[in-house]
Amino acid sequence: MKKKATLNDIAKVVGLTKVSISKALRDHPDISEATKVKVKKVAQELGYRPNLIARSLTFSKTRTLGVIVPKIAHNFFAHIVAGIQKTANDQGYDIVLSVSDEDDKLEKRHLENLVAMQVEGLLISVSMATKNTEVFEWIRSLQIPLVFFDRHIPGLGFNSVIVDDEAASQDAVEQLIDRGMKNIAHIGGFEWVEIGRKRRAGYQKALEKRGIEARPENVVDGGFGELHGYNGFRQLIKQGGTPDAIFAVTYPVALGMLKAMRELGNGYLNDIRVLTIGADELFSVFSYPQYYVDQPAITIGQRACDLLIKEIHGDEQPDEKIFYVDTHFVENC
Amino acid sequence: MKKKATLNDIAKVVGLTKVSISKALRDHPDISEATKVKVKKVAQELGYRPNLIARSLTFSKTRTLGVIVPKIAHNFFAHIVAGIQKTANDQGYDIVLSVSDEDDKLEKRHLENLVAMQVEGLLISVSMATKNTEVFEWIRSLQIPLVFFDRHIPGLGFNSVIVDDEAASQDAVEQLIDRGMKNIAHIGGFEWVEIGRKRRAGYQKALEKRGIEARPENVVDGGFGELHGYNGFRQLIKQGGTPDAIFAVTYPVALGMLKAMRELGNGYLNDIRVLTIGADELFSVFSYPQYYVDQPAITIGQRACDLLIKEIHGDEQPDEKIFYVDTHFVENC
DNA sequence: CTGAAAGCGCTTACAG
DNA sequence: CTGAAAGCGCTTACAG
Secondary structure (H helix, E strand, C coil): CCCCCCHHHHHHHCCCHHHHHHHHHCCEEEECCCHHHHHHHHHHHHCCCCCCCHHHHHHHCCCEEEEEEEECCCHHHHHHHHHHHHHHCCCCCCCEEECCCHHHHHHHHHHHHHCCCCCCEEEECCCCCCCCCHHHHHHHHHHCCCCECCCCCCCCCCCCEEEEEHHHHHHHHHHHHHHCCCCEEEEECCCCCHHHHHHHHHHHHHHHHCCCCCHHHHCCCCCHHHHHHHHHHHHHHHHCCCCCCCEEEEHHHHHHHHHHHHHHHHHHHHHHEEEEEEEEEECHHHHHCCEEECHHHHHHHHHHHHHHHHHHHHCCCCCEEEEEEEEEEEEEC | CCCCCCHHHHHHCCCCCCHHHHHHCCCCCCCCCHHHHHHHHHHHHCCCCCHHHHHHHHHHHCCCCEEEEEECCCCCHHHHHHHHHHHHCCCCCCCEEEECCCCHHHHHHHHHHHHHHHCCCCEEECCCCCCCHHHHHHHHHHHCCCCEEECCCCCCEEEEEECCCCHHHHHHHHHHHHHHCCCEEEEEECCCCCCHHHHHHHHHHHHHCCCCCCCCEEEECCCCCHHHHHHHHHHHHHHHCCCCCECCCCHHHHHHHHHHHHHHHHHHHHEEEEEEEECCCCCHHHHHHHCEECHHHHHHHHHHHHHHCCCEEECCCCCCCCEEECCEEEEEC
């Protein structure tokens, strides 16, 4: 890599010092028009661009944001990153993107590295493995602005932008009930994972609110992946569930269910309507599932990034606030 | 944001100068064990991390790579970025991610900005709008390592990692022929866009090689989006095409075709098999299209990033070389 | 074993 | 209108 032109290089050509060059290029009133024109011309010829690293050092500002996602090759997170990217760029920030791959050790290393890179703020959706909150407390003590999105850790004093899973689930299940479905099953995730717990709670509240008896045989515990949906459906049938609709905790689960329904035949595919949380562009093309809750990923990214930049500017305080992003119930048929 | 601990802060506590602290922390042989232990302890207590910006300035190395994609909220690019990210991280680099949004002006700004940020190398998939190659020539003159991936500009002296669209198309269409399909139509994109031209060429070569007459009514020109697929299929039928298979230039086109086939009914959905280039995880779940060419996006990212890092290390020269990534024909039924 | 000097490229007071 | 000095935080010769 060739050495890039510096202020001094221009200075030598023009016959001034780097100080004057610096001022001339930034249209400082100190400098005469004639000089400015000359300096700019030479800068142009040399292909000069200010070294942002040097500038960062002198200003102690990098105009850089650190972003950590558990996965990037996932629609949901890719869309969130798109929202973050655009919002950041529009406000003059660049983003350094890191991926934790659901690994808490790696996440910690990324966090430390980003801090060492002097990012002005952090946006993170924590990995599922994250238990130890030490790094976060360290970041808090450094008073580095940090905003959680989608997956947050409460109690650390940071703000979060998330989806209200419980409300979204309750609303969606109520919508099914209003459409005449009464025997609604739930293939859910583990109680100890927040989205598992909250989505189930929403499901239960909806039944309760509409005065529908909750039948134990209509609920299956499991995980969040395709296999869990596949096994979950078989389990549901085995334990005597005869639903006219199923609320699948995630969309991989809904896909797994689809596979099981196909295999088992028996009219399941026609008789059972499916609801899930989380969308894919292809849902509408394939008309499955029949209902879903759209999580506005891009909006989550925008909001989180806006909030972070406000914190950086001091227009907003880290305060354990939770900003809920609106979801949409979609009828896909 | 609080002021972070610096070498000087540690120096004051320990009663040495920053030079010795710097050496102690990096286990320089100059320093005694006792001092090292003490220094490290204090560093730990103060939560010291070296300021990477300062380090970058002194070494003129940022350990940072600039990445520009046309879109990030797209499966294909999200996977490529995943491949880049991991490869870069594993070799000690961070990535600054920019999105051109298919806008050549924005792309240019990003490129200049990344250079100003002193990234050690650039990875870019150019926007569809890019015509002017000035920035790229400037980058070339600066001898900044740059590798194109997926979409490249030939003739500038940079290396590229791409898919061999023509070969992949030819192979895939031949596979259809070998499976007994003879009347294969093509709903394609514009001739003046590389993938449009190459995929069509592959299609034609396959027919030729297998001695199948190319019928003009079996080819429809258009674009690369869903709407083009939708209109394309209707057009195909109108002009008298009666294919037993259709090669759709992109997967949005295949989806648009699906919509049209459904609307028109007439057994099309059952009688016509569809082939496309580019996959989605949901394809296998929904068994449509019946055949597709899998572009190994993650591999593209890895290869491009590996190549770039080699160029940075001087182990590879920018030399207009084209590295083709293998594609896979997938039978999805 | 420890430190004063010089430098990476830039900018901000402060002098002249 | 122009420049010498000092500093951002770090590291690398070079002295002692």
